[in-house]
Amino acid sequence: MDLQPEIHVQCPYCWETIPLYLDASAGTQEYTEDCSVCCRPIIVHVSFLFDEPAVWVEPEMD
Numbered sequence: 286m287d288l289q290p291e292i293h294v295q296c297p298y299c300w301e302t303i304p305l306y307l308d309a310s311a312g313t314q315e316y317t318e319d320c321s322v323c324c325r326p327i328i329v330h331v332s333f334l335f336d337e338p339a340v341w342v343e344p345e346m347d
């Protein structure tokens with residue numbers, strides 16, 4: 286099963302809501318994704334609790 290749940294998060298820079306496509310098979314993960322609106326790097330944290338994705342984002346610190 287290659288389920289890719291789509292979730293929406295709010296960009297910490299421009300506050301636009303952007304879609305993320307999670308790779309559930311990767312489990313708990315942390316990666317950087319460029320905002321599709323303002324193109325700034327967002328750090329995305331993902332953890333799975335009982336197959337429910339818990340996601341939070343934060344701005345990349347220089």
Ligand SMILES: [Zn+2]
Nearest residue numbers: 296299320323
């Ligand atoms: Zn943005």
